Amino acid sequence: MLELHHVSREFGGLAALCQVKMVVPQGKVVGLIGPNGAGKTTLLNCISGLDSPTSGEIIFDGTPIHSRSPHRITALGVSRTYQNIRLFKEMTTLENVIVGQHIHGRSTLLHSMFVWPYHWREESRLKKDALALLERFNIGSVAHVHAGTLSYGDQRRLEMARALATRPRLVLLDEPTAGMNAVETHQLGEQILRMHADGITVVVVEHDMALIGQVCDEVYVLNFGEMIANGAPQAVKQDPKVIEAYLGHED
Amino acid sequence: MRVAIVIDIINAIFEFIFNVLNGALDPILTQLAEIGFREPVVQFMLINAILGLSIYMTLNCGLFSLANAGFMAVGAYVSVILTQKYDAEFGLSLLGGALAAGLVAIPIGLPVLRLRSVYLAIATIGFGEIVRIVVLNVDTIATDLFNPDEPIELTFGARGISRIPKLTETAHLVFFLILMGYLLYRMQRSRFGRAMTAIRQDEKVATTLGINVVYYKNMAFILGAMIAGVAGGFSGHATRIITPKDYGFDKAVDILAYAVLGGLGHWSGPIIGGMALKAIPERLRYLNEYTGALTGAVLLLIIIYLPSGLVSLGQPSFWRRGGRFEGARRLAGIGVALIVLTNMLPLRNLGSDEVLLGLEYWHLWGLGAGVGLIYWITSRQPASTGGRFSLPMSAVTGLLALGLIIAGLIGRIDQPGDGYYVLVFGLLLATAAGVIPYAPQHTETPPAEQVEGSHA
Numbered sequence: 257m258l259e260l261h262h263v264s265r266e267f268g269g270l271a272a273l274c275q276v277k278m279v280v281p282q283g284k285v286v287g288l289i290g291p292n293g294a295g296k297t298t299l300l301n302c303i304s305g306l307d308s309p310t311s312g313e314i315i316f317d318g319t320p321i322h323s324r325s326p327h328r329i330t331a332l333g334v335s336r337t338y339q340n341i342r343l344f345k346e347m348t349t350l351e352n353v354i355v356g357q358h359i360h361g362r363s364t365l366l367h368s369m370f371v372w373p374y375h376w377r378e379e380s381r382l383k384k385d386a387l388a389l390l391e392r393f394n395i396g397s398v399a400h401v402h403a404g405t406l407s408y409g410d411q412r413r414l415e416m417a418r419a420l421a422t423r424p425r426l427v428l429l430d431e432p433t434a435g436m437n438a439v440e441t442h443q444l445g446e447q448i449l450r451m452h453a454d455g456i457t458v459v460v461v462e463h464d465m466a467l468i469g470q471v472c473d474e475v476y477v478l479n480f481g482e483m484i485a486n487g488a489p490q491a492v493k494q495d496p497k498v499i500e501a502y503l504g505h506e507d
Numbered sequence: 508m509r510v511a512i513v514i515d516i517i518n519a520i521f522e523f524i525f526n527v528l529n530g531a532l533d534p535i536l537t538q539l540a541e542i543g544f545r546e547p548v549v550q551f552m553l554i555n556a557i558l559g560l561s562i563y564m565t566l567n568c569g570l571f572s573l574a575n576a577g578f579m580a581v582g583a584y585v586s587v588i589l590t591q592k593y594d595a596e597f598g599l600s601l602l603g604g605a606l607a608a609g610l611v612a613i614p615i616g617l618p619v620l621r622l623r624s625v626y627l628a629i630a631t632i633g634f635g636e637i638v639r640i641v642v643l644n645v646d647t648i649a650t651d652l653f654n655p656d657e658p659i660e661l662t663f664g665a666r667g668i669s670r671i672p673k674l675t676e677t678a679h680l681v682f683f684l685i686l687m688g689y690l691l692y693r694m695q696r697s698r699f700g701r702a703m704t705a706i707r708q709d710e711k712v713a714t715t716l717g718i719n720v721v722y723y724k725n726m727a728f729i730l731g732a733m734i735a736g737v738a739g740g741f742s743g744h745a746t747r748i749i750t751p752k753d754y755g756f757d758k759a760v761d762i763l764a765y766a767v768l769g770g771l772g773h774w775s776g777p778i779i780g781g782m783a784l785k786a787i788p789e790r791l792r793y794l795n796e797y798t799g800a801l802t803g804a805v806l807l808l809i810i811i812y813l814p815s816g817l818v819s820l821g822q823p824s825f826w827r828r829g830g831r832f833e834g835a836r837r838l839a840g841i842g843v844a845l846i847v848l849t850n851m852l853p854l855r856n857l858g859s860d861e862v863l864l865g866l867e868y869w870h871l872w873g874l875g876a877g878v879g880l881i882y883w884i885t886s887r888q889p890a891s892t893g894g895r896f897s898l899p900m901s902a903v904t905g906l907l908a909l910g911l912i913i914a915g916l917i918g919r920i921d922q923p924g925d926g927y928y929v930l931v932f933g934l935l936l937a938t939a940a941g942v943i944p945y946a947p948q949h950t951e952t953p954p955a956e957q958v959e960g961s962h963a
Contacts (some may be wrong), residue, residue: 297840329715336715379697
């Protein structure tokens with residue numbers, strides 16, 4: 257579904273990503289781990305179009321996307337969340353999700369100005385879908401609260417709900433459990449498995465190995481911009497290169 | 508034949524609407540005239556309100572653009588030339604002005620809207636100056652190029668176009684304002700408006716949610732330009748004379764002040780702000796040369812105590828005792844007292860011949876107020892802005908204060924009204940720098956942000 261061929265991203269002389277190869281098969285949950293500064297977020301930025309690789313190719317479903325603008329990549333079916341929560345704080349929870357459904361609406365300024373029946377039908381349909389999505393993440397009760405006033409956990413859940421509102425085929429989750437406790441992390445893992453069950457492919461950047469073990473079919477390990485290992489979660493944990501990357505090596 | 512009938516029907520509909528509006532407006536206008544706001548003043552208040560909406564259009568999409576005065580000039584000149592030279596109907600000439608402004612906005616917007624915040628402001632100021640200079644010189648250049656024997660007279664250069672028929676009626680303005688208010692009301696509840704709000708709040712997230720940021724930014728820019736163009740047409744046919752300097756930098760800053768003063772939380776904010784900025788100087792007119800300075804001071808106080816603009820007066824929390832607007836309420840009390848006092852004192856008798864060290868008193872007023880307030884704002888910033896205020900910006904504000912003093916001393920500010928513009932511009936610069944928050948602020952401190960992107 258997603259293939260990265262020799263993707264490099266250099267900032268001046270610094271190589272944040274170096275010849276990265278990665279294959280994400282359809283319908284799988286793939287973990288991406290690595291120490292801080294390894295280039296995980298840069299990789300997600302490259303896939304979602306916020307950044308573009310200096311060289312290499314990113315292929316999504318047979319379409320090269322490495323030079324497309326972000327909104328066109330989203331239209332192809334890629335969606336993402338952010339490591340530091342980035343909600344529209346002045347909008348309500350519900351509006352955040354409705355904005356996420358942007359590409360599934362067709363009504364224009366003229367439609368809404370002349371109060372076309374089409375506009376009402378579309379609005380009520382989007383609202384119904386958005387509420388269903390909020391219920392799924394157990395935040396339906398705060399639908400009309402400003403997103404900036406939500407609790408931390410709810411904000412994280414809303415980010416995921418908003419990412420799903422674009423109806424993606426591939427979701428990129430950037431540290432979805434940062435700052436969550438073990439119980440919340442586990443619940444979030446169940447949400448990821450539910451996406452998996454719905455047939456959505458997931459790439460999850462994570463530090464929490466319990467979550468990786470819970471949800472991932474395969475794990476890639478990034479260190480200083482290079483892919484140093486990949487395989488099943490258990491196997492990767494034993495890999496001496498991975499242990500070295502996290503703990504350093506003995507002299 | 509068909510076309511003629513359709514035009515007749517449209518004309519009849521408009522005539523009916525304007526008759527009804529006139530009937531409704533008559534008693535209101537009489538009342539307003541009694542408290543000192545005669546009809547021309549009311550008309551300019553309404554034109555200001557339209558201008559406020561035009562800048563709201565861009566600010567609501569996160570675009571800090573100062574191009575609206577330029578677009579107003581385009582609209583004014585095109586519609587005046589249409590009515591005066593080609594005897595076009597007023598409605599059509601306004602439409603022509605709006606379309607011309609919109610068309611100009613397309614090639615300007617595509618490159619310029621890639622810029623952000625203060626950089627966009629600077630680029631759009633440049634655009635305004637270009638418009639002014641083009642209008643100033645177009646006659647000479649056109650004559651040289653096409654017809655050296657007989658001079659082409661289109662804009663009449665610095666003299667401007669005079670003897671414009673007075674076609675603007677209050678009912679027209681009210682009708683247009685209602686129309687635009689409706690448009691914005693509908694827009695905020697639509698897919699189109701939500702996309703714009705999303706771009707204002709977080710452009711990157713908006714684009715990864717599938718919103719075509721370039722398209723929406725340009726649409727906002729073009730719509731704002733068209734509304735400004737209509738306002739230009741109305742104002743040209745209300746003042747009866749237009750010159751290039753009516754649409755210079757002063758005007759651009761003024762229009763931005765409408766939005767900042769009124770507040771950007773709601774589309775009615777810029778309408779209120781625009782009207783207030785005509786009404787306040789009008790109320791203070793008896794102060795003669797002190798009008799500008801005092802208007803500036805009132806404006807500063809409103810913005811400091813009501814950072815979300817005048818619309819926050821409509822929030823219930825404003826009136827709650829001990830709330831975050833306690834200071835504003837006290838200030839309102841002091842303001843009322845001052846207005847009462849100044850109306851009683853014979854301030855109007857302070858003539859312009861009272862001069863100190865070559866400075867007129869209003870210089871001192873303006874400078875004192877400007878420098879004092881800038882000092883006060885900078886000294887209290889770091890805590891209240893949550894770290895948005897940085898050292899370089901403090902240097903900028905300091906330089907600004909210095910510039911004000913120098914400008915005052917060498918007498919560059921030689922018109923009474925200019926003191927006010929200097930104050931307002933200083934204020935707007937401070938706003939742009941994030942010293943004074945111009946968007947609704949949240950009291951909660953966000954979770955400590957990790958550095959994202961480049962070095963992850």
